[in-house]
Amino acid sequence: MTRSSLTTPPPDAEAPKPLLTEPTALGSHYSRCFGCGTDHPTGLHLNARTTDGSSVEAEFVVGEAHQGAPGLAHGGVLAAAMDEVIGMSIWLFQRPYVTGRLETDFRTPVPVGTTLHLRAWCTGISGRKAYLEAEGRIGGPDGPVAVSAAALFIEVRMDHFAKHGDVAAIAAEHHDFEVNP
Ligand SMILES: CCCCC/C=C\C/C=C\C/C=C\C/C=C\CCCC(=O)SCCNC(=O)CCNC(=O)[C@H](O)C(C)(C)COP(=O)(O)OP(=O)(O)OC[C@H]1O[C@@H](n2cnc3c(N)ncnc32)[C@H](O)[C@@H]1OP(=O)(O)O
Numbered sequence: 001m002t003r004s005s006l007t008t009p010p011p012d013a014e015a016p017k018p019l020l021t022e023p024t025a026l027g028s029h030y031s032r033c034f035g036c037g038t039d040h041p042t043g044l045h046l047n048a049r050t051t052d053g054s055s056v057e058a059e060f061v062v063g064e065a066h067q068g069a070p071g072l073a074h075g076g077v078l079a080a081a082m083d084e085v086i087g088m089s090i091w092l093f094q095r096p097y098v099t100g101r102l103e104t105d106f107r108t109p110v111p112v113g114t115t116l117h118l119r120a121w122c123t124g125i126s127g128r129k130a131y132l133e134a135e136g137r138i139g140g141p142d143g144p145v146a147v148s149a150a151a152l153f154i155e156v157r158m159d160h161f162a163k164h165g166d167v168a169a170i171a172a173e174h175h176d177f178e179v180n181p
Contacts, residue, residue: 003150006101009131013124016093018053025049026056026088030173035084042066044081046118048088055121056089060136062114073110078136081118082149086132089120090153096160097130097153108146110138117141128155 026048031039036046042065048058060081068074083102090097110116119141120134129152136147162170 002105003103003133007103007131007150007152009124010126013126013131016054016122016125016130018092019094020050020053020092023049023051024053026091029088029091030169032169033084035080035087044077044084046081046084046088048085048118050089050092053092054089055119056085056092057141058085058088058118060116060118062110062112062116064112067112071112073112073114075104075106078106078110078116078147079104079149081116081136082120082134082147083151085118085120086134086149086151086153089132089134090122090130093122095155096158097155098160099151100129100154101152102149103151104147104149106147108138108144110136110146114138114146116146117143129153130155 028036028038031037034040034043037043044060046058046060048056050056062073066073066077082104083099116136118136123131123133132151132153134149135145137143138146
């Protein structure tokens, strides 16, 4: 993976402490999310889980709706898969983050019909900044890496989503979320 200094953890970065100790299915954080929403008609439908509390695994089956060149996955869709699985891997620590920067390496073409085996993990946290990496392998979980990514996520307050997003949709799905805490 080629990554810039912006997505490389500084020397003072700390490893996050796992909260989950049992294998756990993570589910969708929002039914209409392009990455994980079960109600999204053409989304990625990632169904992620963790086995160790500090990394996430999921599969993405590249469909007709995800093409760029005929018969091949669109690079932006592959980047979205990286973004989503990385977002899930930092959500493991139950603090809200958003993507600040996402760097993606496209190593091999990914044909429609391919199952991409995704994995993401955190390489360090420093203040509000979380440093993360992800990869997508083809042919199996240990197959060749087709796409890889490094990211900088920034911790936000929960009201970030209410302030900038759809409060009614949040209220409908996140009953434990206080719009005006
Ligand atoms: C309750 C309903 C909500 C439910 C969701 C809740 C939680 C999440 C739940 C589940 C998650 C599960 C799955 C994951 C889901 C999705 C994955 C995809 C995630 C996304 O797809 S999310 C959408 C795309 N994302 C954005 O929509 C961000 C837009 N943006 C901003 O909202 C601001 O830009 C923000 C907040 C990032 C920063 O703004 P800010 O004002 O708070 O802070 P500031 O600018 O001071 O930055 C602080 C320090 O970060 C450095 N920094 C910032 N950006 C940088 C960059 N790009 N490169 C290098 N360094 C950067 C600064 O240089 C400074 O560094 P220093 O402290 O050293 O000076």
